[in-house]
Amino acid sequence: MYGRCGALDDARKVFDELSERGIGDVVSWNSIVATYVQAGDCRNALRLFDRMTWDSGHVPDAVSLVNVLPACASLGASIQGKQVHAFALRRGLSEDVYVGNAVLDMYAKCGMLDEASKVFKQMEFKDLVSWNAMVTGYSQVGRFDEALSLFEKMEVEKIESNVVTWSAVIAGYAQRGHGHEALDVFRRMCLSGSEPNIVTLVSLLSGCASAGALHQGKETHCYAIKCVLNKLDNDPGDDLMVINALIDMYAKCGSAGVARTMFDLITPEHRNVVTWTVMIGGYAQQGEANGALKLFSEMVNQANFIKPNAFTISCGLMACARLAALRFGTQIHAYILRNQYDSVMVHVENCLIDMYSKSGDIDAGRVVFDHMQHRNTISWTSLMTGYGMHGRGDEALWVFNEMRKAGLVPDGVTFVVVLYACSHAGLVDQGIEYFDAMDRDYGVVPGVEHYACMVDLLGRAGRLGEAMKLIKRMPMQPTPIVWFSLLSASRLHGNVEFGEYAANKLLDIESENDGSYTLLSNIYANARRWKDVARVRSVMKSTGIRKRPGCSWVQGMKGTATFYVGDWTHPQSQQIHEVLTDLILRIKALGYVPQTSFALHDVDDEEKGDLLSEHSEKLALAYGILTTAPGAPIRITKNLRVCGDCHSAMTYISMIINHEIILRDSSRFHHFKKGSCSCKGYW
DNA sequence: TTAGGGTTAG
Incomplete structure (x- = not known):
């Protein structure tokens, strides 16, 4: 009873008393282990399970295993988990579908999907939980294709999905930024008669946010009001989660005003750290960096203090980076140092490197980099991007070589950064060499973004003819960015012929970009072709395109x-x-x-x-x-x-x-x- | 006694 009420200390007292009097049994051991797991104290749950196995004179049963396996899973304690699995096999308990599911889930949560799959295949009797554990397991380690193929197999084998299955698939799509597919699955779910719940909506809203699907986001909002929010037996925390997801969706779909209205409607004592973070992040990503920083200050200065977490800090730094707000960024850096952010530091430090380099102080970014305990690919590329932006190409290439020495494998993004750095430093020959080497030596096939970098590199150096030849050689359709690179280079070198060609291509593809018109009219003006300048301006006027003010x-x-x-x-x-x-x-x-x-x-x-x-x-x-x-x-x-x-x-x-x-x-x-x-x- | 959820970086 105490355990179920969450009264861990009281439960422990009763348990110790029973043990002392020698009248504890398997059930009391099971209850106390379950109580610790429920309270989130998995380490002690594992310790108790060990004592039960070795010292108590009792033999764990199926329920004991089902209790302890989730603890192994959440600690990532795969060695203990494996021992429990072996125990189950020895004792003939692995036939039990509960035990099988718990073992499978433990392996999945420890990232050992091949082990999980083996267990899954060997299970004589599988239930919906087994399938769901497998689907989510694959999805969460990034093997989403396998998750999907299992999901399809369920249909073939006529295993009816429940709300957990559908939500997991929706979340899988959403996490990969495939919002439209998430929405499709949601529609299928509704047709199948399965009723969406809070988890489904939160996953779906995250998908709408990443797809920028405002219309569907609004529909989901209506659905939430009608069917899910404010129900009597809802946990208020769950309702807040949906509201946070809604704020995030509106902000990411370009309706920061609506997001702000919702944010303001929640009283400060009801907001949690995510509420603040999604609003600050929404502003930062929607180009309202000033609004983001204002809200960040408000958050840390409010009476109802909520400590910003690593996400909040990252959003604040992102806003600083956009504005080149060096002073504010430095203050956030000082705040981090004063307030101990040990976990998930890599992410924040990467944001610091980016903030310093975009605010003009790449050397400060380098100091952050040098002091990092752990670095990932993004840390290296952030520093490299910084050197590239500042025209310090040699240092960028030095970082690239050091990165390889550190054992990190360059990917497509790395090469964009390398080529960008070469381009901005005039290192044309090195750039060409890296472009040739990326597929040959690193197995990274050049994408359209790499061709765009090369056009930029050759174009800046005045080698416009070669840039044009490269475009003709591209194995894919040139995107606007490719033509824009050629157009900018033509402007830089006063080449009317290439400029006109690129501008026409660009206007064919996307006629709304004011930048293309401005560059073309600059090229004509430079050549003193005032009639052409006037023509471009009149096209702009008649189509309602206005030059963005500097x-x-x-x-x-x-x-x-x-x-x-x-x-x-x-x-x-x-x-x-x-x-x-x-x-x-x-x-x-x-x-x-x-x-x-x-x-x-x-x-x-x-x-x-x-x-x-x-x-x-x-x-x-x-x-x-x-x-x-x-x-x-x-x-x-x-x-x-x-x-x-x-x-x-x-x-x-x-x-x-x-x-x-x-x-x-x-x-x-x-x-x-x-x-x-x-x-x-x-x- | 088992399965699903929101916010961050190149």
């Missing part, structure tokens, strides 16, 4: 300041413009000539020069100079690619100011120092 932000003393082109809204605008005018006068004396083609207007050169001088990145720089301590770097982030004229101006300005200018644009980092830029023209 926007830059800089971390000043009083927080982050944001600027748009020609922006006069900042309270210090007057001063900012004075600084800028003065700087431009001074660099003109050093040889700077405004590159008017970037102004995109068919007006006379003097006026174009004026428009250029108000580009957002220049305004951000002037503000940075006003608010940054002498000698400290100025960190600017831009949402689009830096304009060529601004790039040239910043190179000159870095000769006359006592700051390094660290600029992150949508493509990479530029470090301007003493008259040169780290990108060496490769942007």
